[in-house]
Amino acid sequence: EVIDPAAQQILLFKQKTEGPIGIMTTSSGAPVEYSDARVTLNKRLIFNEYFMDSLTHLVRERIPERLVHAKAGGAFGYFEVTHDITHICKAKFLSGIGKKTPVAARFSPVVVERGGIDTSRDARGYAVKFYTEEGNFDIVGFSTPMYVYKDPLLFSTFVRAQKRNPATNLIDPNMLWDFLTLIPESLHMFLLIFSDRGIPDGYRHMPGFGIHTYQVENKDGEIHFVRFHFTPEAGVRNLFTEEARKINAVDPDYATRDLYREIGKGNYPAWKVDIQVLSLDDVKNAGFDVFDVTKTLPLNKYPLIPVGRYVLNKNPVNYFAEIEQLAYNPANLVPGISGGPDKVFEARRLAYRDAQYYRLGANFNRIPVNCPINTVVRPYNRDGSQPLNDNQKDIPNYYPNSYNGPVAYKDRNKVELIEIYQDPPNNFDQATELYINELGKEERDRLVANILDSIGPAAKFLKERAVKLFKLIHPDLGYRIESGLASNRTKSYYDYDYY
Numbered sequence: 001e002v003i004d005p006a007a008q009q010i011l012l013f014k015q016k017t018e019g020p021i022g023i024m025t026t027s028s029g030a031p032v033e034y035s036d037a038r039v040t041l042n043k044r045l046i047f048n049e050y051f052m053d054s055l056t057h058l059v060r061e062r063i064p065e066r067l068v069h070a071k072a073g074g075a076f077g078y079f080e081v082t083h084d085i086t087h088i089c090k091a092k093f094l095s096g097i098g099k100k101t102p103v104a105a106r107f108s109p110v111v112v113e114r115g116g117i118d119t120s121r122d123a124r125g126y127a128v129k130f131y132t133e134e135g136n137f138d139i140v141g142f143s144t145p146m147y148v149y150k151d152p153l154l155f156s157t158f159v160r161a162q163k164r165n166p167a168t169n170l171i172d173p174n175m176l177w178d179f180l181t182l183i184p185e186s187l188h189m190f191l192l193i194f195s196d197r198g199i200p201d202g203y204r205h206m207p208g209f210g211i212h213t214y215q216v217e218n219k220d221g222e223i224h225f226v227r228f229h230f231t232p233e234a235g236v237r238n239l240f241t242e243e244a245r246k247i248n249a250v251d252p253d254y255a256t257r258d259l260y261r262e263i264g265k266g267n268y269p270a271w272k273v274d275i276q277v278l279s280l281d282d283v284k285n286a287g288f289d290v291f292d293v294t295k296t297l298p299l300n301k302y303p304l305i306p307v308g309r310y311v312l313n314k315n316p317v318n319y320f321a322e323i324e325q326l327a328y329n330p331a332n333l334v335p336g337i338s339g340g341p342d343k344v345f346e347a348r349r350l351a352y353r354d355a356q357y358y359r360l361g362a363n364f365n366r367i368p369v370n371c372p373i374n375t376v377v378r379p380y381n382r383d384g385s386q387p388l389n390d391n392q393k394d395i396p397n398y399y400p401n402s403y404n405g406p407v408a409y410k411d412r413n414k415v416e417l418i419e420i421y422q423d424p425p426n427n428f429d430q431a432t433e434l435y436i437n438e439l440g441k442e443e444r445d446r447l448v449a450n451i452l453d454s455i456g457p458a459a460k461f462l463k464e465r466a467v468k469l470f471k472l473i474h475p476d477l478g479y480r481i482e483s484g485l486a487s488n489r490t491k492s493y494y495d496y497d498y499y
């Protein structure tokens with residue numbers, strides 16, 4: 001009887017096989033003779049192909065981990081259309097109620113390294129690849145409905161400020177709080193991170209948001225603007241700080257394990273997929289920059305419109321091949337979906353491709369899990385490092401040509417992405433609203449405690465800067481942080497007296 005598919009995977013493998021599945025070979029296929037150490041001891045190792053093959057392969061088995069979002073859980077399943085939105089978007093995978101499209105999902109804390117803990121206080125990446133018949137469409141989103149900053153230049157600043165101090169190799173609150181107080185628009189998202197929503201209870205209960213306001217087109221070339229929302233059908237659940245710390249001590253892989261185990265048991269997680277829809281007039285009359293990723297779009301003004309749901313019903317058979325090597329890119333778009341006109345989206349069009357060339361090599365799109373499986377792929381690209389697969393066989397390799405190579409596609413009603421002007425960031429209003437209207441009294445208490453835990457070890461001038469900003473968000477929040485800091489409640493495990 002299977003009690004825990006995550007814990008028993010290897011026993012299950014044994015159960016489904018009648019005996020050894022074959023003769024062991026070297027990578028080039030020669031059968032390996034190995035009875036005991038006498039095969040190795042007192043023999044020339046250089047003549048031992050098994051030894052040579054195994055040792056030289058082993059030292060090449062690590063590839064660069066993702067710069068951010070290095071650790072993850074992921075799984076496969078399908079998306080199904082439940083509501084017709086063809087009047088808004090002509091993308092074929094949305095073209096009929098009941099239509100199904102395979103998906104690959106990957107959920108990932110942002111900051112921790114590959115071997116880090118699953119229960120850190122952090123946003124989570126929420127990435128879904130739709131293998132559509134018009135190519136792959138990737139939504140590479142977050143577990144929070146807003147992002148950190150509006151200016152894409154701040155990406156490297158933010159990543160470095162949250163990663164390890166170059167001298168101490170430690171995560172450093174003096175760096176994080178420097179960033180948060182120098183770039184105050186980040187506090188909107190960080191209020192959520194320090195609230196109860198900062199530590200999701202596994203991935204099955206975690207919501208997802210595309211964040212960017214995407215331009216979409218219908219078949220007549222009419223444009224709309226949408227934000228994608230994914231809501232767990234099993235409900236949203238989070239962990240309190242104390243619970244998370246306890247779990248972390250016994251199971252650093254809590255969320256990864258939970259996802260694998262429940263899918264293995266047939267308890268398939270599912271999410272509702274909704275969109276907020278704006279017309280061009282809505283965009284012009286909104287009174288604020290609806291393309292600002294540091295802001296949310298108010299749900300009372302732009303309510304959720306249902307589109308479909310997706311279900312994850314298949315664990316990876318091999319984690320490295322299918323999840324580690326997944327390559328998401330917000331620029332993977334399909335006809336009818338043009339992406340966001342904002343600068344952060346523009347920066348992302350470059351960054352993911354670049355990262356994946358480095359991480360996975362020139363042909364990362366030919367790795368099976370990244371292949372657009374529902375369309376015939378006919379690029380003019382050839383050669384490069386492996387995997388090559390059939391390398392487009394004998395098809396002509398330049399364009400245009402006179403020899404029946406693939407020809408260009410014509411989208412009759414293709415609309416260009418609109419050009420926008422973006423104001424400098426400012427979202428204290430939304431941060432204030434979040435504090436007053438979205439957090440209950442007890443959650444506000446926990447928010448303050450979580451902020452104090454994080455800022456406690458930081459330098460005095462950063463605390464003063466932070467208190468000023470928190471007072472701008474709401475005087476109550478500012479005074480509570482100020483008095484919490486004055487009472488020194490977080491001094492126990494850091495020594496910061498000399499500031």
Ligand code: HEM
Binds near residue numbers: 126293
């Ligand atoms: C200037 C803005 C940004 C830049 C330059 C950037 C860059 C990157 C890079 C280089 C990676 C690693 C990719 C890889 O190795 O495969 C990554 C991963 C990721 N980013 Fe961003 N990012 C930005 C903003 C965002 C935003 C706004 C979101 C959410 C809406 C986001 C969500 C993610 C997710 C979910 C992953 C992990 C993808 C996976 O599961 O493989 N990023 N980002």
